[in-house]
Amino acid sequence: MTTRTRFAPSPTGYLHIGGARTALFSWAYARRHGGTFILRIEDSDVERSTPEAVQGILDGMAWLGLDYDEGPFYQMQRMDRYQAVLQKMLDKGDAYYCYTAPDELDAMREAQRARGEKPRYDGRWRPEPGKNLPTPPQGITPVVRFKTPLTGTTEWHDLVKGHIVFENNELDDLIIARADGTPTYNFCVVVDDWDMGITHVIRGDDHVNNTPRQINILKTLNATVPQYAHLSMILGDNGQKLSKRHGAVSVMQYEEDGYLPEAVVNYLARLGWSHGDAEIFSAQQLVEWFDLDHITPSAAQFNSEKLRWLNQHYIKLADNSRLAVWVRKYLTAHGVTPTDTPALEAVIALYKERVATLVELAHEAKVFYGEVHPAQELLDTQLVPEAIPVLRELAGRFVDVVWEAPALAALIKELLAKHNLKMPKLAMPLRVMLVGQTHTPSVDAVLALLPREVVLARMKKYL
Numbered sequence: 116m117t118t119r120t121r122f123a124p125s126p127t128g129y130l131h132i133g134g135a136r137t138a139l140f141s142w143a144y145a146r147r148h149g150g151t152f153i154l155r156i157e158d159s160d161v162e163r164s165t166p167e168a169v170q171g172i173l174d175g176m177a178w179l180g181l182d183y184d185e186g187p188f189y190q191m192q193r194m195d196r197y198q199a200v201l202q203k204m205l206d207k208g209d210a211y212y213c214y215t216a217p218d219e220l221d222a223m224r225e226a227q228r229a230r231g232e233k234p235r236y237d238g239r240w241r242p243e244p245g246k247n248l249p250t251p252p253q254g255i256t257p258v259v260r261f262k263t264p265l266t267g268t269t270e271w272h273d274l275v276k277g278h279i280v281f282e283n284n285e286l287d288d289l290i291i292a293r294a295d296g297t298p299t300y301n302f303c304v305v306v307d308d309w310d311m312g313i314t315h316v317i318r319g320d321d322h323v324n325n326t327p328r329q330i331n332i333l334k335t336l337n338a339t340v341p342q343y344a345h346l347s348m349i350l351g352d353n354g355q356k357l358s359k360r361h362g363a364v365s366v367m368q369y370e371e372d373g374y375l376p377e378a379v380v381n382y383l384a385r386l387g388w389s390h391g392d393a394e395i396f397s398a399q400q401l402v403e404w405f406d407l408d409h410i411t412p413s414a415a416q417f418n419s420e421k422l423r424w425l426n427q428h429y430i431k432l433a434d435n436s437r438l439a440v441w442v443r444k445y446l447t448a449h450g451v452t453p454t455d456t457p458a459l460e461a462v463i464a465l466y467k468e469r470v471a472t473l474v475e476l477a478h479e480a481k482v483f484y485g486e487v488h489p490a491q492e493l494l495d496t497q498l499v500p501e502a503i504p505v506l507r508e509l510a511g512r513f514v515d516v517v518w519e520a521p522a523l524a525a526l527i528k529e530l531l532a533k534h535n536l537k538m539p540k541l542a543m544p545l546r547v548m549l550v551g552q553t554h555t556p557s558v559d560a561v562l563a564l565l566p567r568e569v570v571l572a573r574m575k576k577y578l
Contacts, residue, residue, distance in 0.1 A: 118150025119314045122176075122183075123304070125157045126168035129365035130175035132417065133319060133349050133357065136383045140346065141317045142181045143384070143405040153311055154186035159303050161191070175366035178376050180398060188311070190303050197298040200306050200336070201259060201291065209335045210291060212257035213240040214249075235287035236260070259292035261302075261332055269327035274344035274407040276320070281327040289328050305329050309338040317407075320345040344407050349386055350416045357417065373441070373473030375433065378426040387415035395428060427471040435460040438473065445477040451485045457564040465556050465564060482550040483565060487573060489551040497544035497553070498577060505534050505541060506548075510574045518567050524559035548577050 122138040124130065130138075145152035154176065158164040173187070204210035215223075215236070224234035240248060241262060251257070263286045270280040291302035298306075304325075308316065323345050333340050351357045369379050380398050388411070390396070390404040430438065439459045446453055453459045459480065466479040498506075509530055516526050531541055542558040549570060555561050562570060 116314060118145055118148040119153065119312050120145040120150065120317060121153040121155050121308070121311065121313050122181075123155040123157050123307070123318075124172050125160060125163075126165060126172060127160060127163040128168055129171045129367070131357075131365060132383070132386075135175060135179060135366045135379075136349065136386055137318055137346060138176060138181050139179065139380060139383050140344075140388070140405070140410070141315075142183075143401050144315060144317060144407065145184075146402040147405045150314075151184045152182075153188070153313070154183040155188045155190075155307060155311070156186075157190050157300070157303065157307075159190045159297065159300065161297075171365060171367060178367065178370055179380055180376060185311075188307070190307070193303075193307070194298075196310070197303060197306055198296075201298065201302070204261070204291075204335070205259065208242065208262070210259050210261050211240060211242050212251075213260045213288075213290075214251050214255045214257045215240060216252075216255055233285070238288055241288055256294040258290045258294050260288040261291045261328075261335075263288050263328070263331055269330050271326065271330060271340070271343055273323075274315075274342055275347070275410050276323070276345055276412050279323065279326075283327075283331070286327060286331070289332075291332070301325055301328050302332065305332045305336070305338075308341060309333060309336060312339075313341045315344065316341045317344045317346065320347050344410070346410065347387060347412055347414045350414050352417055352419050354416060373445075373475065373477070374422070374426050375429045375473070378422065378429040381429075382422045382425050386417070387411050395425065423471040430470065430473070430476070431468050433467075435463045435467070438463050438467065438476065441473050442477045442480055445474065446481055446484065449477075449481070451481045453480070453484050456566050457483055461564055465560055469556070482552075487549070487551045489547045489577075493547045493551070493553065494577065497547045499544075502536075502540055502544050503578060505530055505536065506544060506574065507578050509541070509545075510571060510578060513567065513571060513574075518563065520557075520559045520563040523562045524557075527559065545574075548573050 120141040122134075122141045124134050124138075142152050144150075156169055156172065158169070176183070201210065205212075213236075220236070223237055227234045227237075240257075241260070242248065264283045267283050268280050269283055269286070270278065273279050289301060290299055292298050307313075308329075326343055326345075330340055349357055366379070370376070377398065380401070381396060384396070384401050384405075385394065388405070389409055393400075393404075396404070442463060443453055443459055462480045462483050463476060466476060470476045470479060509527070512526055512530070516522055527538075527541060530536075531538060543553050545558055546553055546555050546561070549561060549565065
C-alpha cells in the first residue's frame with residue numbers, strides 16, 4: 116500500500132513551531148517511503164478561520180521547503196460530500212437527531228457532577244429497540260449525533276505512544292453536525308481521511324482523545340482505519356507550555372528574525388526525534404533516516420540557544436550572494452541603501468562567521484553604508500591623548516598607501532613599532548571611529564573594505 120500522509124492545520128492562527136514539526140514529520144515520512152504528502156486546510160470553523168491565516172500556512176510551508184503532492188484541499192469546498200455521508204448515516208440508523216436544548220444539556224451535566232459522575236450526554240434521544248422517544252419539541256433545531264458503541268473497547272497501537280485503549284461506555288454520542296447543519300471537526304476529519312486514503316495520521320497528542328471517536332466512525336463507514344502516531348507536546352525554554360516568549364511564534368517570524376529555513380528544519384527534526392548522535396543534517400538526510408520508531412513519547416523542550424547555534428552553522432556554510440539578498444532587503448527596509456563599494460557580498464564574507472542571525476549580520480553590514488555615530492563613552496575611552504598624534508600620522512599616511520589589506524596591515528605595524536605601542540592602542544580607537552565599536556574582524560580587513568575617502572572622512576571627524 117502506498118504511504119499517504121497529511122498535514123491538516125486549521126487556519127485560525129499562524130503556522131507555529133508545533134504545527135511546523137507535525138508538517139515536517141508527515142512530509143519526511145511520506146518522502147522516506149516514496150509516498151504522497153497531502154496538505155488539507157481544515158477551515159470548517161468559519162468564524163475563526165481567516166484568509167490571512169491560510170496564506171501564513173502556505174507561506175510557512177513554502178519557506179520550510181515542505182512541498183506537498185496533493186492539495187491544498189479546503190473543507191468548506193467539500194460540504195456536499197459531508198452532507199451526503201451524514202444522510203447515509205441517518206438513513207442507516209448510525210446517526211440520529213438530538214433535540215436536547217443547550218440549557219437542558221447544562222442542567223444534565225450539572226446533575227451528573229453533583230452525583231460524582233463524569234458529565235456526558237445521556238443518550239435521551241438515541242433510538243433503541245423498544246425505546247419510545249419523546250415528541251420533538253417545537254422551536255428546537257436538532258443536532259446530529261453519532262451512535263457510539265455502548266460496549267467493548269476502541270484500541271489501537273500508536274506508533275509513538277504504544278498500545279492505547281478506551282472503554283466505549285466512556286465515550287458519549289458525539290455531535291457530528293451542528294444545528295445549522297454544518298458538520299463538526301471530528302466528522303470532517305474522518306470523511307477526509309477516508310476519501311483521501313490516508314494511511315498514517317501523524318499529529319499532536321492533543322488529538323489522542325479524538326482518536327477513538329474517529330476510529331468508531333471510520334469502522335461504521337466500513338472505511339480503512341489509518342495508523343496513528345501522536346507526537347508529544349513541545350515545551351518552551353522555561354519547561355512550561357510554549358508561549359510567544361518561549362518559541363510559540365509564527366514560523367515566518369523566524370524568517371523575519373534572520374533564521375535560515377534549513378536551520379529551522381534541522382532544529383525541528385531534533386525536537387523529539389533522533390538519529391544516533393547526529394545533530395546537524397540536511398533535509399535530504401532527514402528523509403533518508405526518518406522513521407517513527409525513534410520519536411520519543413516524552414515532551415520535547417524548545418531551546419532557543421540551540422537554534423541560534425544551528426543557524427550560525429548554516430550561515431557560515433551559506434553562499435554569500437544568497438545571504439546578500441536577505442541582508443539587502445533588511446537594510447533597505449531600515450532606510451540604508453547598500454552601494455557597490457564595498458560590495459555587500461564582501462562585507463558578508465568578512466562578518467558571517469561572527470553572527471548567529473541574519474539580523475545581526477545586517478547590523479554589522481550597515482556601518483559600511485551609512486552614518487556612524489560612536490557612543491561618546493567609547494570615544495572618551497579610546498581616543499586618549501597618547502593615541503591621537505599616532506592616529507593623525509596614520510591618517511596622513513593613508514592618503515597614498517596602497518589600499519589593500521596587506522599594505523594597510525604593514526603600515527599599522529610600522530607605526531606601532533615606531534611609537535612603541537601595542538596593537539589595541541591603535542586598532543581600538545580606529546575601529547571606534549570607523550564603525551562605532553571596539554570588536555570587529557582584523558582592522559586591516561575592515562579598512563580595506565571601506566573606501567579610502569570614507570576612512571579619511573570618518574577619522575577627520577574625530578581627530
